[in-house]
Amino acid sequence: MAPYILYYWPSIQGRGEFVRLALEEAGVPYNDVARNKKGMPELEASLDAAQEPLPAFAPPVLRAGELLIGQAANILLFLGAHHGLAPRNEKGRLWCNQLQLTIADIVAEAHDTHHPISVNDYYEDQKKEAKARAKDFRATRIPKFLGYFEKVLENNPGRGGFAVGARLTYVDLSLFQLVEGLRYAFPKTMAQLEPQWPRLVALCETVRARPNIAAYLKSKRRIPFNEDGIFRRYPELDK
Amino acid sequence: MAPYILYYWPSIQGRGEFVRLALEEAGVPYNDVARNKKGMPELEASLDAAQEPLPAFAPPVLRAGELLIGQAANILLFLGAHHGLAPRNEKGRLWCNQLQLTIADIVAEAHDTHHPISVNDYYEDQKKEAKARAKDFRATRIPKFLGYFEKVLENNPGRGGFAVGARLTYVDLSLFQLVEGLRYAFPKTMAQLEPQWPRLVALCETVRARPNIAAYLKSKRRIPFNEDGIFRRYPELDK
Numbered sequence: 001m002a003p004y005i006l007y008y009w010p011s012i013q014g015r016g017e018f019v020r021l022a023l024e025e026a027g028v029p030y031n032d033v034a035r036n037k038k039g040m041p042e043l044e045a046s047l048d049a050a051q052e053p054l055p056a057f058a059p060p061v062l063r064a065g066e067l068l069i070g071q072a073a074n075i076l077l078f079l080g081a082h083h084g085l086a087p088r089n090e091k092g093r094l095w096c097n098q099l100q101l102t103i104a105d106i107v108a109e110a111h112d113t114h115h116p117i118s119v120n121d122y123y124e125d126q127k128k129e130a131k132a133r134a135k136d137f138r139a140t141r142i143p144k145f146l147g148y149f150e151k152v153l154e155n156n157p158g159r160g161g162f163a164v165g166a167r168l169t170y171v172d173l174s175l176f177q178l179v180e181g182l183r184y185a186f187p188k189t190m191a192q193l194e195p196q197w198p199r200l201v202a203l204c205e206t207v208r209a210r211p212n213i214a215a216y217l218k219s220k221r222r223i224p225f226n227e228d229g230i231f232r233r234y235p236e237l238d239k
Numbered sequence: 240m241a242p243y244i245l246y247y248w249p250s251i252q253g254r255g256e257f258v259r260l261a262l263e264e265a266g267v268p269y270n271d272v273a274r275n276k277k278g279m280p281e282l283e284a285s286l287d288a289a290q291e292p293l294p295a296f297a298p299p300v301l302r303a304g305e306l307l308i309g310q311a312a313n314i315l316l317f318l319g320a321h322h323g324l325a326p327r328n329e330k331g332r333l334w335c336n337q338l339q340l341t342i343a344d345i346v347a348e349a350h351d352t353h354h355p356i357s358v359n360d361y362y363e364d365q366k367k368e369a370k371a372r373a374k375d376f377r378a379t380r381i382p383k384f385l386g387y388f389e390k391v392l393e394n395n396p397g398r399g400g401f402a403v404g405a406r407l408t409y410v411d412l413s414l415f416q417l418v419e420g421l422r423y424a425f426p427k428t429m430a431q432l433e434p435q436w437p438r439l440v441a442l443c444e445t446v447r448a449r450p451n452i453a454a455y456l457k458s459k460r461r462i463p464f465n466e467d468g469i470f471r472r473y474p475e476l477d478k
Contacts, residue, residue, distance in 0.1 A: 049390035054334055057341045057387050069333055071340040073312075078333060094308055094317060095293055101310040101340075102296045108347060116355050117368065118375035129356065129368050136357035148296050151288035 003029035005063040007043040007056075010035040012229035013181075015072045015107065016060040021173040022076055024216040026083035032221070046070075073100045076170045085170040096164050099152065099171045103178055106145040110185065111230045113137045113237055123234070134237035138189045142182060146197050149175060153199035161202050168210070175200065176207035181231030186238045242268035244302040246282040246295075249274040251468035252420075254311045254346065255299040260412040261315055263455040265322035271460070285309075312339045315409045324409040335403050338391065338410045342417055345384040349424065350469045352376045352476055362473070373476035377428045381421060385436050388414060392438035400441055407449070414439065415446035420470030425477045 004023065008016030010032075023030045033039040045051045046061040046068060056070025062078070069075050077097055080086030086096045116133040117126040149163070158166030163175060179200060183190045194201055207213055216222055225231055243262065247255030249271075262269045272278040284290045285300040285307060295309025301317070308314050316336055319325025325335045355372040356365040388402070397405030402414060418439060422429045433440055446452055455461055464470055 049387075049394055053394050054337075055387075055390070055394070056337070057344075057384070067330055067333065069337065071337045074333055074337045074340055077336065078329075090317075091306055094306065094313055097316065098293075098295070098308065098310045098313045101313055105296075105347075108344075112351065112355075116351075117371045118379075120375060120379055126371075129371075132356045132368075136359060140357075140359055145296070148288075148294075151294070155288055155292050155294070 002065065003031050005031045005033050005042075007033055007046040007061040007063070008059045009043075010039070011223065011226070013177075013223050013225060013231075014060075014229050017177055017223075018072045018103075018170075018174050019060050019062060019075050019079070020221070021177055021213065021216070022079045022083070022085055022170045024221075025168070025170075025173055025210060025212050026079065026085060027212055028083060073097065073104050076100055076174070080170045085168070085173075087165055087167075087169070092164060096169050096171050099149075099163060100174055102145070102148070103171070103174045106141065106178065107181075107230060109137060109141055110181065113185075114232050114234060123232075127236070130234075130237060134186075138186060138238070142186070142189065143193065143196075146179075146182075146193070146200060150197040150200050153203060161199060161206055163203070168207075172203060172207055173213070176204050176213075179204050181225065184225040185231040185233055187233070188238045241304065242270050244270045244272050244281075246272055246285040246300040246302070247298045248282075249278070250462065250465070252416075252462050252464060252470075253299075253468050256416055256462075257311045257342075257409075257413050258299045258301060258314050258318070259460070260416055260452065260455070261318045261322070261324055261409045263460075264407070264409075264412055264449060264451050265318065265324060266451055267322060312336065312343050315339055315413070319409045324407070324412075326404055326406075326408070331403060335408050335410050338388075338402060339413055341384070341387070342410070342413045345380065345417065346420075346469060348376060348380055349420065352424075353471050353473060362471075366475070369473075369476060373425075377425060377477070381425070381428065382432065382435075385418075385421075385432070385439060389436040389439050392442060400438060400445055402442070407446075411442060411446055412452070415443045415452075418443050420464065423464040424470040424472055426472070427477045 006019060034043040043059060047055050049055045052068055054068055060072055060075060062069045062075045069078055080096060086093055113134040114123050114130050116129045152163055160166050162168055163171040245258060273282040282298060286294050288294045291307055293307055299311055299314060300307060300309045301314045308317055319335060325332055352373040353362050353369050355368045391402055399405050401407055402410040
């Protein structure tokens with residue numbers, strides 16, 4: 001099998017990281033193409049309707065043989081089905097997708113804490129509005145979403161502390177990434193709130209200890225969190 | 240077959256409308272349960288982890304026999320597969336899902352034009368920020384998204400002017416709803432910009448003329464757009 005090609009920004013985790021984690025856990029070869037010299041034009045081509053019959057609106061994009069797949073949750077739907085990272089039955093597949101889309105919702109809201117007005121303007125030019133949005137995000141949105149995921153873990157009768165059934169799925173990887181991102185961006189808030197969600201905290205450690213994930217996190221392939229990504233550490237947004 | 244049960248807010252189109260349009264086009268019976276007297280507790284139960292093993296985070300939620308499915312795009316993935324509203328092959332299914340998720344992205348941004356700071360506060364209390372966000376949305380985001388969908392239509396070699404292949408899919412219904420919503424919320428902006436997207440405009444007329452959709456739009460089941468939904472007409476946000 002030819003390796004997959006991942007098209008994503010080379011200097012951030014961003015939404016591409018949810019895909020990278022799934023590829024790493026599955027142990028499938030992939031070319032993170034924009035991190036190569038001269039790889040950026042290939043990323044741009046994946047979005048270009050003149051070059052691709054089914055162009056994506058935005059990265060991440062995954063090329064898998066003849067398929068060109070956009071939208072992180074859609075890529076994970078594909079990878080889940082092909083690499084044992086989701087249940088085989090319809091009920092389990094839909095439930096994974098539902099949870100992933102709910103994760104995507106809070107990820108978009110996390111992004112908007114630093115860009116509440118426009119993605120085209122600098123953070124510094126929307127700082128006042130960012131403070132207001134971040135305040136609401138910390139006080140009401142993080143607790144609502146993470147409280148929901150904690151209940152999902154509590155409701156799952158499967159052993160192992162996973163989100164869906166008794167085996168790891170891509171949803172577990174994404175919950176790990178979500179919690180890690182929130183910890184990076186809102187360390188004070190998370191330190192205060194986390195004890196409410198013991199199952200979620202335990203799941204993060206389970207994911208971190210997976211051999212392929214542990215190796216990935218130590219490698220240069222894991223880009224550190226930084227202030228160009230979705231989860232940004234701006235102390236003024238964390239009280 | 241027992242009719243589907245749809246759990247969604249009874250007084251708005253919102254994200255539930257994407258599901259309603261698919262159910263109406265497919266001609267399958269469904270109970271829009273919260274629109275019945277005493278239906279709201281049933282909606283709330285679909286979100287309650289104490290009552291449902293797989294609770295949804297938010298409406299819309301669809302009960303289909305033993306399945307309880309949340310997230311609009313996930314419900315459409317299910318309905319597309321079961322009611323001929325998506326291609327049967329993997330490539331076509333993923334492409335539909337990818338387009339639907341991109342529609343979901345602009346729908347979320349449309350919502351945030353009137354609630355850029357907090358969903359918990361009134362519009363009136365974030366009006367200044369709403370004006371700034373709406374200005375950016377009109378100037379850069381509507382053109383970027385609708386220009387993308389126009390190219391998708393242009394790239395599709397199938398006859399009929401549909402988004403995917405040569406048959407109607409749920410993506411066409413959702414594009415109709417998106418354009419109608421933007422026309423309602425931003426009539427001046429859309430009147431000015433629409434001529435750029437002739438294929439998208441033509442697709443809306445194709446969808447509107449489908450017998451089941453035409454009947455639905457004339458019925459009381461179609462809730463009018465209003466200022467409690469996602470697409471709100473606030474003249475100050477349309478220049």
